[in-house]
Amino acid sequence: MDFLRPRSWAEALAAKAERPEALPVQGGTDVMVEINFAVRRPEALLDLNRVAELAAWSAEEDGRLRVGAGVPYARLIDELGDRLPGLAQAARTVGSPQIRNRGTVGGNLGAASPAGDGHPPLLAADAVVEVESAARGVRMIPATEFYLGVKRSALEPDELIRAFWAHPATGPQYFSKVGTRNAMVIAVCSFALVLRPGERRVGTGVGSAAPTPRRAAAAEEFLAAELDWDGPLDEAVLVRFGELVAGAAAPIDDVRGTAAYRRHALAVLARRTLTWAWNDLRAAGPERRTG
Numbered sequence: 001m002d003f004l005r006p007r008s009w010a011e012a013l014a015a016k017a018e019r020p021e022a023l024p025v026q027g028g029t030d031v032m033v034e035i036n037f038a039v040r041r042p043e044a045l046l047d048l049n050r051v052a053e054l055a056a057w058s059a060e061e062d063g064r065l066r067v068g069a070g071v072p073y074a075r076l077i078d079e080l081g082d083r084l085p086g087l088a089q090a091a092r093t094v095g096s097p098q099i100r101n102r103g104t105v106g107g108n109l110g111a112a113s114p115a116g117d118g119h120p121p122l123l124a125a126d127a128v129v130e131v132e133s134a135a136r137g138v139r140m141i142p143a144t145e146f147y148l149g150v151k152r153s154a155l156e157p158d159e160l161i162r163a164f165w166a167h168p169a170t171g172p173q174y175f176s177k178v179g180t181r182n183a184m185v186i187a188v189c190s191f192a193l194v195l196r197p198g199e200r201r202v203g204t205g206v207g208s209a210a211p212t213p214r215r216a217a218a219a220e221e222f223l224a225a226e227l228d229w230d231g232p233l234d235e236a237v238l239v240r241f242g243e244l245v246a247g248a249a250a251p252i253d254d255v256r257g258t259a260a261y262r263r264h265a266l267a268v269l270a271r272r273t274l275t276w277a278w279n280d281l282r283a284a285g286p287e288r289r290t291g
């Protein structure tokens with residue numbers, strides 16, 4: 001097995017162009033497990049750890065954050081937890097401290113598992129994935145268009161993930177996950193919620209309950225229209241929101257849970273996260289609700 005070690009982003013793109021079969025490795029928390037268990041035997045590994053550009057994040061001119069694919073979860077929590085609270089909350093549920101020190105959102109995107117915890121918050125926050133190839137340059141792929149099937153994404157063989165882009169939170173953001181135990185667990189199902197009180201908009205992301213992570217579009221539209229943003233949280237709205245989130249899922253029965261349980265749990269997660277978010281909004285007062 002060849003081991004390619006580019007020292008810059010340009011070198012990494014050139015290496016991927018020359019050897020499209022080379023498997024990128026960032027934290028290695030998915031790749032090394034797959035190699036150890038002989039799930040994969042790549043002809044070459046493309047180690048991205050020396051590419052400094054991938055380990056940086058920045059606040060861009062349009063107000064969005066551009067977060068390098070190689071920023072590990074631990075740094076995301078420490079450095080961006082205030083601006084991307086939904087994603088940081090999801091990051092805190094990933095694996096163990098060791099996995100959070102090595103694992104990255106870029107790797108989560110690269111693996112494109114329907115159970116990846118990074119995906120629901122990215123979907124809910126309207127994130128965009130920046131990918132690049134030496135031949136065709138940069139492509140900006142909205143998260144909604146990135147996931148194509150079970151562990152399949154819109155990434156082409158000669159492309160690498162450079163970063164993801166997301167607006168800093170303008171309101172409450174929450175992530176919640178059901179597992180068969182409290183830590184070191186693959187999600188049975190998960191849900192992310194973003195409220196944008198200034199625009200009266202709602203974002204959602206459903207994980208581990210369909211072939212790909214997906215938004216619950218009907219639930220978003222319903223909530224944005226029916227929520228009394230300045231009044232109390234109506235029980236009927238809360239219940240209907242849960243039903244619509246559960247209805248957006250297309251789960252299967254597997255070792256982690258049944259389809260029926262996943263639908264039930266998603267409705268609970270949707271009601272729970274909306275209640276948390278609503279309480280935050282009320283606590284923040286009228287200024288936060290309009291701003």
Ligand SMILES: Cc1cc2nc3c(=O)[nH]c(=O)nc-3n(C[C@H](O)[C@H](O)[C@H](O)COP(=O)(O)OP(=O)(O)OC[C@H]3O[C@@H](n4cnc5c(N)ncnc54)[C@H](O)[C@@H]3O)c2cc1C
Pocket residue numbers: 023024025026027028029030031032033048069093094095096099102103104105106107108109110111115116117118159160161162184185186187
């Ligand atoms: C014990 C354990 C617990 C775990 N718990 C969780 C959990 O709770 N939640 C969860 O979501 N995941 C979990 N995982 C899975 C894994 O940690 C995550 O998916 C993590 O985000 C992978 O990031 P990484 O940087 O280690 O990726 P890597 O293993 O380096 O790569 C993963 C995939 O992405 C590709 N890739 C990496 N970087 C790029 C790039 N820049 N461009 C293109 N492709 C790229 C790789 O080729 C590979 O296909 C766990 C893994 C282990 C071993």
